[in-house]
Amino acid sequence: GSSRGPSSGDMAGVKALVALSFSGAIGLTFLMLGCALEDYGVYWPLFVLIFHVISPIPHFIAKRATYDSDATSSACRELAYFFTTGIVVSAFGFPVILARVSVIKWGACGLVLAGNAVIFLTIQGFFLVFGRGDDFSWEQ
Helix, strand or coil, X not given: CCCCCCCHHHHHHHHHHHHHHHHHHHHHHHHHHHHHCCCXXXXXXHHHHHHHHXXXXXXXXXXXXXXXXXXXXXXXXXXXXXXXXXXXXXXXXXXXXXXXXXXXXXXXXXXXXXXXXXXXXXXXXXXXXXXXXXXHHXXX
């Protein structure tokens, strides 16, 4: 037999991981440009990274709490969606407020908002690709 490397299921996972990594790098590039360009030079928008880090936490807690129950929709999961939505809205509102009170310029705000959109779509893509069960590579 000829074994020429990983199976096609593994390659799909690797390609998805590479695409998500690239997408996350683009999002962080937008965020850094909004902070570091010569006209802007204010690093307050970096606090938006806190929202990016904590946004998956309610999902993990709800997944852990509702692991045993087979209900398609539980109050715990709905609460997790609510908190995640609040975190995401806060991440988009924070640079708008900073621009509104003239801490950052509106161009920096636009770059940070673009970075937010790309990063949150990357996080969602990560959950869509890797968030299922352990046997997801066989379900494709």
